[in-house]
Amino acid sequence: MIEELNKLKEFFSDEKRWTQIAFARNDELIETSIHNDDAVCWCALGAACKLGLSTETIRILNDSSWIIFKRSTSDVNDQLGYDAIMEVIDFTILEEEAKQKTD
Secondary structure (H helix, E strand, O other), X not given: OHHHHHHHHHHOOOHHHEOOOOOEEEOOOOEOXXXXXXXXXXXXXXXXHHOOOOHHHHHHHHXXXXXXXXXXXXHHHHHHOHHHHHHHHHHXXXXXXXXXXXX
16 A cells, blocks of 8 residues: 555655646646546546556545545645645555554
């Protein structure tokens, strides 16, 4: 799970790969499928699906979104923006690393 979360964090290390209000957009910022060759930016959930993150990882991200912002991951992405979704990803990584240390 931590590997998947780091993959998502790395994917969004370039803010140009991130978007709001659509799972994916092309270079003209028109909504497109997450798997289309013309997709250049994705929302958090669109990127998670594109990267093949497990449903468990997506669930944990959503749990973190609720803990930090009292909102779903979609709402954090679309309403609060890039910095907020990166905070959710970082928080989730730290939480999962802490869990591994106690296991």
